Amino acid sequence: MIRIAIDAMGGDHGPEVTIAGLQKVVERRPDVRFLIFGRDERVRPVLDKYPRVAEVSEFTHCEISVRMDDKPSQALRQGRWKSSMWKSIEAVKTGDADVCVSAGNTGALMAMSKFCLRTMASIERPAIAAIWPTVRGESVVLDVGATIGADAHQLIDFAILGSAMARAIFAIERPSVGLLNVGVEEIKGQEEVREAGRLLRVSNLKTMDYHGFVEGDDIGLGSVDVVVTEGFAGNIALKTAEGTAKQIGEYLRAAMSRTVMSKIGYVLARDAFNRLREKMDVRKINGGVFLGLNGIVVKSHGGTDDEGFAAAVELGYDMGRSRLIDGIRKELEAFHGRDGKRRGTTDVDTATDEE
Amino acid sequence: MIRIAIDAMGGDHGPEVTIAGLQKVVERRPDVRFLIFGRDERVRPVLDKYPRVAEVSEFTHCEISVRMDDKPSQALRQGRWKSSMWKSIEAVKTGDADVCVSAGNTGALMAMSKFCLRTMASIERPAIAAIWPTVRGESVVLDVGATIGADAHQLIDFAILGSAMARAIFAIERPSVGLLNVGVEEIKGQEEVREAGRLLRVSNLKTMDYHGFVEGDDIGLGSVDVVVTEGFAGNIALKTAEGTAKQIGEYLRAAMSRTVMSKIGYVLARDAFNRLREKMDVRKINGGVFLGLNGIVVKSHGGTDDEGFAAAVELGYDMGRSRLIDGIRKELEAFHGRDGKRRGTTDVDTATDEE
Known part of the structure; x- marks a missing residue:
């Protein structure tokens, strides 16, 4: 049985979409249980419409809902201890849930997740991992937006986190890992990336097959199972790919409706x-996973529909089932040594709005 | 009449492709003249096959050809003063040509261009600008690979260079300019990008319409005429878009050949x-433009065919015709003041292989 904490109030549409999404999940994953958090008068009426969801759920009323335009600091100040977002994260901390899913605003969700779950020993900053559809199947790409810049050690942490996730959801024993760079030669790119490459090559980890540098076009081609980069470049790559897919969709639509023959x-x-x-439906790959915390938090797109929210919840299901956190902890210990504490604890109390 | 210097030896295939490309250009642009540089025994036989090209060209034998895998430092050492690549750049310096086109290796071409043409006063580092097809038409994106990291002033220089190029080739009086970032809010992203945004907003330049931050998906949607970023993120965006286009092409091919109905x-x-x-043909948008030097150099993809090389030459033709350099010089002077020298001259003598 997999227990998933749901922030029912997150997203542009709230319970109408999130609960409808849960309906789809319960039809496909019979051993799922939900802990639903939200405002009573908003959630109850929707739950009444989805008795199968209500049957496998426990609902907790929360006075506060984090708004989509709340700044992280504001959300923390007003929503800590009592918002539906906080409560659903806390359920992971207490062990009541295996994983938490929210379509709420990314900055607030990350700030609260860091504050509540704390980063794992030896991890300086958490990352957001995305599942990226490729010609060969799917790859994990991280970080796609939690950080701006990363040093060599953080990039290696991302490689460990990403390969653990790939092992969990793709069932690959030793995922191949590439560092995103502007060329495949060892002399090219940012110093941090080159240093991370050198370290990964010499450390020759048992849990991943370090492939070397990859370039932007390798992501969609699926050259490696895990693509590692800092959050600025990763976010721009992700958004650029989305934009290109929309653009080609436009071209295709225009071309097909031009003549009678093409219409037939x-x-x-x-x-x-x-x-x-x-294949191109972004809803199906909806869900960024926060990695590096003492618990798994899945972020769904705020503007998604029920099918998209269901995809995010099912991603959380797969991650919860794989006992991902235990695996990551072992790998980090193996790499950093028993103590794990490399550079002190994280800066959870200084959550700023820049993130 | 537009005079274009051609490095006939550049690219994976050499004169067989470059001269064949010139044939296509001369058919479409009757007022073009070529200064062709290369090895006599390689170029002459091909020129004999294309009499129309020979008719409008002046050929100069060059003993040395820069190889595709030469490091920039190596190319400079061996090819300075005498290689076909150097000679074609030099023709721009002496004023014999309006623009130079080479399909040779990027690092070598950039190192030689910097050494020969020098950066314009007030410009610290040149950028490579790409023409990016969008839903609305085309945009200029820079830098796509000449730099790694850029401070606020360099980003503003890129904005000035890119908007001058957009004005020249799209015939837009006041191009819209966006800074590539991970969010559109003013508080987000790298400090350099935010600082550049603040400066562009307050300086309110007559020659561009500063739009604010744009995200990766805005590039393909054509939200602005000019997208400005440093070379690491820019290169990753460009390659990611190429990879996504290939990927969707694969999906489409697979889908259309699946059933009898879909085949019909x-x-x-x-x-x-x-x-x-x-629309998706990368050959048609082949050509990166080196901006910020005292002369225009167009870099064609090394692996392109004659149609692709022709596209790069025609891009050079458009840039040459627009007297781009004079326009850029005026704009930089207007922004930086008469003297222009902001932070000393550029580091042309320290060309390293990292670039």
Whole structure:
């Protein structure tokens, strides 16, 4: 049985979408249980419409909801201890839930997650990992937005976190890992990236197959199972890929509706186009995973629909089932040594709005 | 009449591709003249096959060819003063050519261009600008790989360089300019990017319409005419977009060949698919422009074919015709003041292989 804490109030639409998403999950994963947090008068009426969800859920009323435009510091000040976002994260900390899912605002969710769960020993900053569809299947890409800049040791931490996640959800024993760079030669790129490459090569970890540098086009081609980068470049890569997919979709639509022949062709090939659309559907890959904390938090897109929220919850399900945290802890210990404390604890109390 | 210096030996295939590319240009731009540099025994036989190119060209034999895998320092040591790459850049310096085009290796071409042409007064480091196809048309994106990291002043220089290029080739009086960032809020992102944004907003330049921050997906959507970023993130964005386009091409091919119906649909809609392929054809947008030097150098992809090389040459043609350098000089003077010398001259003598 996998227990998932749900911040029902997160996202642009709140319970109407999040609870409807849970309905889809419960149809597909019968051994799931939900701990739902939110405002009574908003959540109860929706739960009444989805009795199958209500059946496997425990609901807790929370007075406060974090707004989508709250700054992280504001959310922490007003929502700590009592908001639906906080309560759902706390359920992971207390062990009541295996994982937490929220479509609430990223900055607030990250600030609260850090404050409540704390970073794992030896991890300086958590990362957000995305599942990226590729020609070969799927890859894990991190960090896609929690950090701005990362030194060599942080990049190595990301490699360990990402390979643990890849092992958990792709069932690959020794995932291949690449460092994102502007060229594949060892002399190229940022000093931090080159240093991380040198360290990964000499340490020859048992838990990952370090492949070397990869470039932007390697991500979509699926050259490696895990792509490691700092959050600025990672976020720009992710958004650029989304933009390119939308752009090509526009081109395709325009081309297919131009002549009578192309319209007939479109009708005949409709199944093929539907398959393509499904492949390109960002809802299906919705969900960024916060890694490096003492618990798993999944962030769903705020603007997603029920299908997208369900995908994020199912990603959380897979991560919860894999006992990911235990695995990561072992690998970090193996790499950093028993004590684990490399550079003190993290700066959880200084959560600023820049993140 | 536009005079273009051609490094005929550059690229994976040499004169067979470059001269064949010139044939396409001369058919489309009758007022073009070429100064061709390369090894006699390689270039002459190909020129004999393209009499129309030979007719409008002046050929100069060069003993040395820079190899595709030469390091920048190596290329400078061996190829300075006498290689076909050097000679074609030098033709721009002497004023014999309006612009230079080479498909040779990027590092060597940049090192030689800096050494020969020097950076413009007030410009610290040159940038490589790419033309990016968008839903709305085309945008200029820079830097896509000449720099690693940039401070606020360099980002502003890139904004000035990019908007001058956009004005030249898109014929827009006051191009819109966006700074690439991980969010559109003013509090987000790298300190350098935020500082550049503040400066661009207060200086309110006549020659550009500063739009604010843009994200990765804004590039393909064409939200602004000019996207400004440092070279690490810019290169990763460019390569990621290329990878995503290839990936979707793969999906489409697989989807269309799956069933008899989809195959028939494909045949009927073949014109539409050809249009789409043309839109996605990277050869048509081949050509990175080195900006910030006292002369225009266009870098073609090394592995391109004659059509791709022709596109790079035609980009050079458009840039040469627009008297771009004079325009940029005026704008930099207007922004930095008459003297122009902000922080000494550039480090041309310390060209290293990291670039």
